[in-house]
Every structure is written in C-alpha cells, then in structure tokens.
Amino acid sequence: MSHxxxxxxxxxxxxPDGTCALKDISFRITHGExxxxxGENGAGKSTLLLHLNGYLMSGNGIIRIGDYPLTKETVKEIxxxxxxxxxxxxxQLFMPTVYDDVAFGPLNLSLPPEEVDSxxxxxxxxxxxxxxxxxxxxxLSGGEKRSVSIATVLAMxxxxxxxxxxxxxxxxxxxxxxxxxxxTFKHTKIIATHDLDMVMDLCERTxxxxxxxxxxxxxxxxxxxxxxxxAESHLEKPLRMQGCPVCGNK
Amino acid sequence: MSRIQTxxxxxxxxxxxxxxxTPVHRLDPRAKLLTTLIFIITVVSFGKYEIxxxxxxxxxxxxxxxxxxxxxxYLFRKILIVIPFAFMIGIFNPLIDxxxxxxxxxxxxxxxxxxxxxxxVKFILTAGSVLVLIACTGFNSVCMALEKMGAPxxxxxxxxxxxxxxxxxxxxxxxxxxxxxxxxxxGKGKGMKVFGxxxxxxxxxxxxxxxxxxxxxxxxxxxxxxxVNRHLEAGMREVIFTxxxxxxxIAMRVYNxxxxxxxxxxxxxx
Amino acid sequence: MHMADALxxxxxxxxxxxxxxxxxxxxxxxxxxxxxxxxxxxxxxxGAFIFASQMINFTIPGTGSSGHxxxxxxxxxxxxxxxxxxxxxxxxxxQALFFADGGLxxxxxxxxxxxxxxxxIAYPFIYKKIAGEQPTQQRIMAGALAAxxxxxxxxxxGVVLETLFSGISELHFRTFxxxxxxxxxxxxxxxxxxxxxxxxxxxxxxxxxxxMAATAKPVRHLSLRNVIAGLLVFAAITGGALxxxxxxxxxxxxxxxxHVSGKEELESPEKGLHSMLGAIQEKTAFxxxxxFKNPEEKEGHAKTGEGEPAANSxxxxxxxxxxxxxxxxxxxxxxxxxxxxxxxxxALKKRS
Ligand SMILES: Nc1ncnc2c1ncn2[C@@H]1O[C@H](COP(=O)(O)OP(=O)(O)OP(=O)(O)O)[C@@H](O)[C@H]1O
Ligand SMILES: [Mg+2]
Numbered sequence: 054m055s056h057x058x059x060x061x062x063x064x065x066x067x068x069p070d071g072t073c074a075l076k077d078i079s080f081r082i083t084h085g086e087x088x089x090x091x092g093e094n095g096a097g098k099s100t101l102l103l104h105l106n107g108y109l110m111s112g113n114g115i116i117r118i119g120d121y122p123l124t125k126e127t128v129k130e131i132x133x134x135x136x137x138x139x140x141x142x143x144x145q146l147f148m149p150t151v152y153d154d155v156a157f158g159p160l161n162l163s164l165p166p167e168e169v170d171s172x173x174x175x176x177x178x179x180x181x182x183x184x185x186x187x188x189x190x191x192x193l194s195g196g197e198k199r200s201v202s203i204a205t206v207l208a209m210x211x212x213x214x215x216x217x218x219x220x221x222x223x224x225x226x227x228x229x230x231x232x233x234x235x236x237t238f239k240h241t242k243i244i245a246t247h248d249l250d251m252v253m254d255l256c257e258r259t260x261x262x263x264x265x266x267x268x269x270x271x272x273x274x275x276x277x278x279x280x281x282x283x284a285e286s287h288l289e290k291p292l293r294m295q296g297c298p299v300c301g302n303k
Numbered sequence: 304m305s306r307i308q309t310x311x312x313x314x315x316x317x318x319x320x321x322x323x324x325t326p327v328h329r330l331d332p333r334a335k336l337l338t339t340l341i342f343i344i345t346v347v348s349f350g351k352y353e354i355x356x357x358x359x360x361x362x363x364x365x366x367x368x369x370x371x372x373x374x375x376x377y378l379f380r381k382i383l384i385v386i387p388f389a390f391m392i393g394i395f396n397p398l399i400d401x402x403x404x405x406x407x408x409x410x411x412x413x414x415x416x417x418x419x420x421x422x423x424v425k426f427i428l429t430a431g432s433v434l435v436l437i438a439c440t441g442f443n444s445v446c447m448a449l450e451k452m453g454a455p456x457x458x459x460x461x462x463x464x465x466x467x468x469x470x471x472x473x474x475x476x477x478x479x480x481x482x483x484x485x486x487x488x489x490g491k492g493k494g495m496k497v498f499g500x501x502x503x504x505x506x507x508x509x510x511x512x513x514x515x516x517x518x519x520x521x522x523x524x525x526x527x528x529x530x531v532n533r534h535l536e537a538g539m540r541e542v543i544f545t546x547x548x549x550x551x552x553i554a555m556r557v558y559n560x561x562x563x564x565x566x567x568x569x570x571x572x573x
Numbered sequence: 574m575h576m577a578d579a580l581x582x583x584x585x586x587x588x589x590x591x592x593x594x595x596x597x598x599x600x601x602x603x604x605x606x607x608x609x610x611x612x613x614x615x616x617x618x619x620g621a622f623i624f625a626s627q628m629i630n631f632t633i634p635g636t637g638s639s640g641h642x643x644x645x646x647x648x649x650x651x652x653x654x655x656x657x658x659x660x661x662x663x664x665x666x667x668q669a670l671f672f673a674d675g676g677l678x679x680x681x682x683x684x685x686x687x688x689x690x691x692x693x694i695a696y697p698f699i700y701k702k703i704a705g706e707q708p709t710q711q712r713i714m715a716g717a718l719a720a721x722x723x724x725x726x727x728x729x730x731g732v733v734l735e736t737l738f739s740g741i742s743e744l745h746f747r748t749f750x751x752x753x754x755x756x757x758x759x760x761x762x763x764x765x766x767x768x769x770x771x772x773x774x775x776x777x778x779x780x781x782x783x784x785m786a787a788t789a790k791p792v793r794h795l796s797l798r799n800v801i802a803g804l805l806v807f808a809a810i811t812g813g814a815l816x817x818x819x820x821x822x823x824x825x826x827x828x829x830x831x832h833v834s835g836k837e838e839l840e841s842p843e844k845g846l847h848s849m850l851g852a853i854q855e856k857t858a859f860x861x862x863x864x865f866k867n868p869e870e871k872e873g874h875a876k877t878g879e880g881e882p883a884a885n886s887x888x889x890x891x892x893x894x895x896x897x898x899x900x901x902x903x904x905x906x907x908x909x910x911x912x913x914x915x916x917x918x919x920a921l922k923k924r925s
Contacts, residue, residue: 069781108518129524137522143471144515147614148531149443149463156532161524169532189318189443191470209523314671343677344583361914369919433677437670445670454594455601457613462663464617469624469667476625499770502626506651506775509622510782513615520614527610 057084057119057134057212057241059105064114066100074100076265078114082258087242089252089273092262093287098217098245099140101262105215105243106135118213133162136211136240140218142198146190151182151201154190158209176208177201180234196227203234213241220248249277249291261286311473313381317434320373321441327371332440332448334541338548339436345552346428352404352417356559357424363548364431371439378438382430442466451535460529471512476505583678585738590681596689597662603655612656619651620660624667645691646721647768650700650783651775654692661688682735686728695724708783713776714769721765722758729757 059082066075074097082088090098103109104116107128116123118131139145148154155176159169177183180200185193193201199219206214219235220228232254235242246252252259252273259276261269263286269276276282277290289295321328327335342363349357368375397415405412437445443463450459479501487497517525604612623644644664648657662684669680703716733753737746776783 103518106522108521132522132524135522137519139515139519141515144512145519147464147467147516147519149446149467153531157520157525157530158523160530160532161526161528166532189467191467192318205523317671340677347678348583358911359914361911362917365914365917369917429676433670442667442670455598457601457604458597458659458662460613461617461620461659462666464614465620465624465660465663465667468618468621472618472621472625496770499767499774502767502771503774503778505626506619506622506771507778507782509618510615510651510779513618514611516614516618517611525610527605527613529613 058082058117059213059241059243060115060117061101061104062115062117064101064104064111064116066097066104066109066111066113068100074265075104078262078265078267080260080267080270082241082243085239085241086258087256088244089256089259090243090245090262091247091249091252091259091286091288092268096262096286097265098262100265102137102215102217102243102245105213106132106137133209134211135213135215136206136209138203138206138214138216138219140221142195142202143190145202145205146193146198149189150186151177151188151190151193152186154201155205155208158205162209172208172210176204179207180204181230194227195222196224196230199223199227199231200234211240213243214238216242216244216246218246218248219244220246220251249288250293253277253291253293261288311470311477314469314473316377317438318441320371320438321444323372323439325371325439327367327439330544331535331537331541332444333452333535333537334545335436335440336445336448336452338545339432341545341549341552342432343429345556346425346432348556349421349425352414352421354417354421354424355561355565356555357421357428358561359555360428360552363552364428364435367435367439371435373435373438378431378434381434382427447531447535456529468512472505472509475508479505585735586678586681588681589685589735590678593662593681593684593688596658596685600655600658604659607655612652616652616656616660617663619648620664623648623660623664645687646695646700646717646724646764647771649692649696650717650768650772654696657696658688658692661692682731686731686735690727690731691720691724694727695720699723708776710773710776713773713783717769717772718762718765721768722761725757725761725764726754729753 061081062079064075064078065073067073078097078101090101092098100109104111104123105118107123110123110125110128118127118134121127121131123131146154148157152173155173156169159172164172173186174183177186180203182197182200182204185197185201190198190201203219220231223231228248228251232251235244235255242256244252244256256273258271259269259273260267261276261282268286269279269282277294280290283290342360346357346360367373368378397413397419402414403411404414404417440448443466446459446462446466449462450456483497483501604616627644645657645661648660651657652660665680665683665687669677669683700716700720703719704712708716730750730753733746733750772783
C-alpha cells in the first residue's frame with residue numbers, strides 16, 4: 054500500500070512577518086513507520102507539521118501524501134487521511150460535549166447518523182474514554198482531554214496520525230497510558246516532541262530539525278548515541294540512557 | 304475570593320446541576336424553555352398592587368426545584384445576590400406612593416409598600432424561574448432548543464462556542480489578574496494603562512486560540528457548516544408538561560385563588 | 574445600561590425582540606455568506622473574551638471605583654459589524670441567563686441598544702470615517718473613543734425612546750434625556766478610553782488583525798440614508814403596535830427613580846443592577862388591573878389617564894381603600910398557598 058506514504062521535498066516556508074521557519078526540508082516516510090521529529094524550541098517542528106495537512110502551503114517544495122501531491126484540489130481528501138492532534142487539547146475540543154466533539158468530523162464527512170454513532174463509540178472505546186461521552190470538555194482532566202482529542206481524530210479513521218507534543222502537561226501515569234495506547238496503533242505516526250524517552254519507546258526513526266533544516270535522520274538509537282549531534286541541536290540524551298546520578302552506573 | 308473566581312465557580316456549579324439525571328432534566332429543553340417564558344409573561348402581566356394572586360406561581364419553581372433536585376438555598380442565594388438592586392429601586396415606591404390602600408386593624412398600608420412587596424415577589428419569581436431553567440436544562444441544551452425553535456444555526460453555534468470558551472478564558476484572565484494583583488501595590492498598577500495592556504495581551508492570545516481552533520476544525524473537514532448529531536424528541540410528556548403548566552398559569556392569572564380560599568377560611572372562622 | 578424587563582411593556586419588549594431577532598437572522602446570513610469561515614470560531618472565542626474581560630477591572634483615576642470593557646465597539650472593530658452584532662447578542666444572552674443581567678423580555682431591547690447602535694451606526698459612520706483607509710495610531714484612538722461614546726449615547730437614547738413608546742414613563746422626554754445622556758457620557762468616556770487602549774495595542778502588535786475586519790466586505794453598501802429610513806419605519810411600526818397599549822400606563826416616577834439609581838452603575842459597574850431594576854419594573858407595567866381597586870370606578874381611570882394615581886397623588890384619581898375583609902382574606906389565602914407550595918415542594922423531594 055503506497056497509500057500511507059508521506060514525502061516532503063525541498064520544503065521552505067517563511068511566515069508573513071519574515072521569519073524563515075523552514076529552509077529546505079526533505080524526507081520520506083513509508084507505510085506504518087513511526088517517526089519522531091525532534092529539535093530545539095523554534096526549530097520549526099510545528100511549522101512542518103502544519104504543512105502536512107495543508108494548513109500552511111508554500112509554493113516552495115513538494116509534499117506528497119499517499120498517491121497525491123498536496124495541492125488546493127487535494128487538500129480536502131488529504132485532511133481526511135491525515136489526522137492532526139494538537140498540542141493544546143482545549144483548541145481541539147470546541148464542541149459542547151465529548152460526544153459532539155468526536156462526532157464533529159464524521160458528520161462533516163456526511164456519514165449517516167448510525168455510522169457516526171458507531172464511529173464515535175469506537176473511537177472513544179479505543180482511547181478508553183467511553184464513560185466521558187456526555188461530559189463537557191471543560192470538565193475533563195488534562196489526560197482525559199488528551200485521550201478525547203485523539204479520539205476526535207481516530208473517528209475520522211485517518212491513515213496517518215500527526216501529533217504535536219502529545220505528552221506535554223501529562224502526569225507520568227497519564228503519559229505512560231498514552232504511550233501504551235499509541236503503541237497499539239498501526240497507523241503511520243509522525244510525532245513532534247521534546248520527550249525523548251517517549252521517542253525511544255515509540256519511534257524507530259527520528260528526524261532532528263535544527264533551525265529549519267533536517268540535521269539528521271536515522272534510527273532512533275543511533276541518533277541518541279551521537280552526543281555531538283544532540284548537543285548541537287539543544288537536546289539531551291534520554292534520561293534512561295544517562296548514567297544514574299545515585300549509583301553512578303552507566 | 305476575587306470576582307472572577309466567584310463567577311467561574313458559579314458557572315461551574317450551575318453547569319454541574321444541569322448535568323443531573325432527573326425526570327425534569329430529561330424533559331425536552333424546548334418544553335422547559337417555552338413553559339418558563341409563559342411563566343414569566345404571566346407573572347409580569349400582573350398589576351403593580353397585586354401580591355396574593357401571584358403567590359400560587361411559587362408552585363412552579365418549587366415543583367421544578369424538588370423534582371430536579373436543585374439546591375434551594377444556593378439558588379435563593381443567587382437571587383439574593385442580585386436583589387439589592389431591586390430592593391433599592393423598589394424602596395422608592397413607598398416614598399412616592401403614600402396613598403393608603405389597605406387597612407388591617409390599626410395598621411394602614413400605603414400603595415407604595417404594596418407595590419414594593421409586589422415587585423419583590425415578582426422579582427424572586429422571574430429571576431428564580433430563569434435560574435431554575437438553566438439549572439435543570441443546561442445552557443447547551445437551551446441553545447439546541449433555540450436552534451430547533453428557529454434561531455439561526457450560526458447564532459446558536461455562537462452561543463455554544465462562547466459558553467465553551469468562557470471556561471478556558473476565565474481561567475486565563477484570572478491568571479493574568481492574579482499576576483497583576485501580586486505585583487501591584489497601593490492601587491498602583493491597577494490603572495487604565497496596565498489594564499489596556501493586560502486586555503490587549505489576553506485578546507491577542509484569544510485570537511491566536513481562535514486560529515488554532517479553526518485549524519482543528521479544518522482538519523476534521525469543517526466546511527463552514529457546524530453539524531450536530533443530536534435529536535431532540537418531544538413526546539407526549541413534553542406536551543402535557545407545557546400544556547398543563549400553561550393552563551395552570553393562565554387559571555391563576557384569571558382567578559385569584561388565594562383570595563377565594565382566604566375568604567372561605569375567614570368566613571368559616573368569623 | 575442594560576434595559577430591564579420591568580422598564581418596558583410586553584408590547585415594546587415583543588417588538589424589540591422581533592427587531593433583534595430579525596437583525597440576528599440577517600447578520601447570520603451575512604456571516605454565512607462571508608468567505609471567511611474563521612469568523613465562526615473567532616466570534617465565539619472573542620465573545621468569551623469580552624465576558625472574561627469584564628471580570629477584570631481597573632481603577633478609575635481619582636475615584637477609587639472601577640470600570641471595565643464595554644464590548645460592542647471593540648467587537649465591531651475586531652470582527653466587522655455583522656459578526657460583532659451576533660457576538661454581542663450572545664454575550665448579552667449569557668448574561669441574562671446566568672447572571673440575571675437584563676431580563677429575558679428585555680433581551681430584545683438590550684441587544685438592539687448595545688448591539689445595533691455600536692455595530693451599525695457608530696462603527697461604519699463614526700469609527701470608519703475617523704480611522705479612514707490608512708489608519709494611524711492617533712486616528713484609531715480618536716475613532717474608537719468617539720465611536721464608543723456616541724454609540725453609548727445612542728444606546729441610552731434608545732432606552733429613552735423605548736420607555737416613551739412603552740408609555741410607562743410619565744417623565745417628560747426632556748427630563749429623561751437630561752437624566753440619561755450625561756450619565757452615559759461618563760460611562761462612554763471610560764469605555765471609549767479602554768476600547769481605544771486595547772485597539773491600539775492590538776494594532777501596534779498585530780496590525781493584520783484589524784485589517785482582516787476592515788476588509789471583510791464592510792457595510793459600504795449600507796448608506797446612512799437607508800439606515801435612517803429603516804429606523805423610521807421601525808419606529809412607526811413600534812409606535813403603531815404600541816398605541817393601543819397606551820392605556821396601560823403605569824407609573825413614570827418610579828421609573829425615573831430607577832434611573833436615578835441606575836447611576837450607581839457608574840460607581841460600581843458590576844452589572845446586574847439594571848436587570849434587577851428592570852425585572853421589577855416590568856412587573857408593574859403591563860395590564861392595569863389592580864386587585865385592590867374598586868372595580869368600576871378604577872377601571873375608568875386606568876383606561877383614560879395615566880392610571881397611576883399613586884405617583885401623582887395630587888390628582889383626582891383617589892383610590893378607594895379596600896375593605897379590610899378582602900385584604901385579610903388575601904393575606905390569609907396567600908400565606909396558605911405559599912405554605913402549600915412549599916409543602917408540595919417538600920413532598921415531591923421526599924418521594925424522589
Ligand atoms: N505565526 C507565526 N508567525 C511568525 N513566525 C512564527 C509563527 N509561528 C512560528 N513562528 C516562528 O517560526 C519558527 C518555528 O516555529 P515552530 O512553532 O515551528 O517551532 P517548534 O519547533 O514547534 O518549537 P517548539 O518546540 O517551541 O514548539 C520560530 O522561529 C517561530 O518564532
Ligand atoms: Mg511547536
């Protein structure tokens with residue numbers, strides 16, 4: 054299935070105010086891969102992700118999702134394929150209740166009501182949030198909000214999941230649960246994050262972005278062993294690869 | 304506690320109340336909205352010197368409150384919080400209107416006092432009924448009802464968004480207000496200039512947020528139309544509820560039951 | 574300046590409801606047709622902002638009291654008139670429902686006074702004219718200030734007219750205007766300054782936001798003449814619809830008292846005040862049947878004249894004292910029913 058391929062070629066982007074956020078980014082992600090995008094604050098990770106579903110479009114560079122290049126004509130179709138989970142769940146959960154929110158996408162696909170219903174139930178069940186169905190989003194904890202926002206995306210049955218900092222603001226338990234959940238997904242995953250420990254658990258491949266450019270792209274384990282590279286891009290080894298400060302063991 | 308936090312808790316509590324599951328809560332919101340409107344109009348239509356004839360109208364909020372398991376004291380306190388204004392205004396009546404309208408034994412009561420009491424009674428009833436409506440229906444359902452009753456979709460969606468983000472923005476605003484309060488002394492730092500910056504920042508953040516929400520909507524196929532998969536079902540129960548209460552209100556509007564009952568009793572006694 | 578239920582007759586309330594509902598429908602259509610879908614979340618979130626911002630206040634120099642942001646004008650500048658009107662209407666609706674700020678019946682009046690005037694008069698004909706095509710900071714400041722003040726003046730005048738049309742007030746038009754306008758001048762200046770401060774802040778930080786509203790197909794095709802003609806037609810209809818309610822003519826002075834106290838708002842613009850007042854008044858307004866009146870004799874007065882003998886007690890309208898018997902019955906019966914209501918409440922509670 055070439056369907057779930059994400060290909061980015063020579064992507065450049067400059068914000069209207071002149072900030073040059075992406076200078077020449079290229080990579081190719083194949084079906085079922087789970088890829089981390091890491092880099093310092095302001096490196097351009099979020100900007101890159103926003104291109105993947107056509108929210109930002111620049112004349113420079115090519116993006117292909119599946120079989121189509123991303124253009125004005127294909128953007129609707131592509132948004133159905135690429136599910137975006139945003140950093141702040143409050144931005145993603147805008148409807149009055151969890152149910153309405155998860156149903157929002159499927160309804161826009163003009164599915165029949167019963168189909169919408171079953172999709173909502175399935176998506177909420179998958180993330181373990183079925184019991185929250187009729188709650189308003191402002192009455193959820195941070196972890197619950199995150200689960201539900203993932204459900205809103207799953208209900209669209211996307212092929213590719215794109216997530217911006219999914220573990221930020223979560224307590225260790227909620228974070229662990231989320232990681233376990235994401236592990237069960239068979240989707241192609243692209244995750245921008247600063248949580249390198251999560252990357253070790255979840256992503257076999259890592260792309261390091263530095264000042265709008267791909268600095269390195271390869272197997273996660275290799276990249277995290279490369280001290281110089283990490284230091285240059287303001288990163289640190291994941292804690293579990295660092296020596297233990299108490300016992301001094303490597 | 305600061306005003307902003309109070310308001311937040313207040314909204315939150317009303318919201319919790321509306322999430323209960325009682326026969327009253329389960330009724331279709333349209334029935335409750337319509338009935339409340341009829342209630343307010345009948346109450347308001349009473350003359351200014353009317354007191355006793357209005358009393359039976361307390362039955363409606365009383366029934367709704369107990370069936371809906373609403374906390375009487377809390378709602379009553381909410382009315383009391385706003386009543387000083389009514390009181391302040393109403394209290395002018397006795398000053399202006401000194402005509403003696405009523406004598407009971409040695410006491411003479413002026414029209415002003417009567418109309419003042421009437422105002423208070425009506426105030427408690429109308430304000431109370433709106434609070435009861437919200438507490439046993441919930442704002443979102445009221446919006447849905449509005450939409451089903453013919454309000455433009457965009458307007459209803461507007462109200463839903465507004466309500467949804469009040470909770471987010473109040474938290475944000477109170478964080479800023481606290482930050483200001485912690486760093487301003489003797490009233491310095493609470494002036495208009497700082498206020499302008501504060502609001503300006505909050506506004507910019509708000510607009511950014513709107514942009515992110517819009518993006519999230521786009522990602523899920525938003526095309527300018529908001530759809531909600533929710534059917535309101537008004538059945539026999541709703542019809543009976545609305546018709547029965549309206550009939551009751553109108554009957555009470557036409558016949559002064561307390562007066563009739565009272566005459567009967569006083570005659571028995573005297 | 575929220576008009577309260579009590580200040581208006583049901584007929585005025587109904588007419589203004591219809592007017593506001595019509596405007597809401599019209600604006601909804603306009604916003605839908607707008608290419609810019611982002612307005613949909615933007616309106617709701619900015620409405621929530623207005624709400625939240627009213628909870629933060631600032632100290633008014635030299636008085637120790639506090640003020641806050643008004644709303645209508647800043648919305649119009651940020652969102653353009655149609656979206657701003659809808660947003661203002663939702664803010665007022667939430668206030669009426671949750672905080673009893675402005676009654677349900679008076680909601681139509683409030684939406685009209687606080688939404689229509691800033692969005693459709695002050696914004697296009699004052700703000701836009703002053704700010705011009707190439708706005709500078711001074712122009713934006715001046716425009717926001719002037720438009721806020723004048724918008725509020727018009728709103729206050731709307732209150733006056735609605736009251737006169739209600740036939741509730743006996744207050745002379747002139748006295749009334751003299752009472753209302755200066756108060757709202759003071760409020761308007763404060764609101765105007767805040768609005769100007771916030772708008773210039775936004776303009777300096779992110780000019781594109783203001784441009785977005787300004788370029789969104791504004792009310793250019795809406796000429797002042799059309800607006801005035803529309804208003805006149807509207808006034809005529811209102812007047813006609815109300816004339817036969819004129820007989821129900823309750824107390825004017827009380828109304829004025831209300832407004833005198835309405836001034837309190839200036840010192841503590843905490844909201845809620847007006848609504849309460851209104852709620853009260855409204856009850857006194859409609860249908861002139863007084864239980865304590867002497868039927869025939871009184872009916873005559875109520876129909877013909879101002880019907881409010883208490884206010885102008887000097888006049889001929891002597892109210893016959895009600896017989897003690899009737900009043901005692903009323904009291905006894907009332908008490909009885911009240912106990913009954915409480916009892917019903919408790920009984921149901923126990924059961925459930
Ligand atoms: N709306 C915008 N307008 C102008 N410049 C922007 C905008 N958003 C981001 N930028 C700039 O683009 C660059 C890349 O930002 P981006 O948000 O993509 O970084 P990031 O890698 O996601 O950082 P973080 O880890 O902090 O989330 C930064 O220099 C930022 O200042
Ligand atoms: Mg980012």
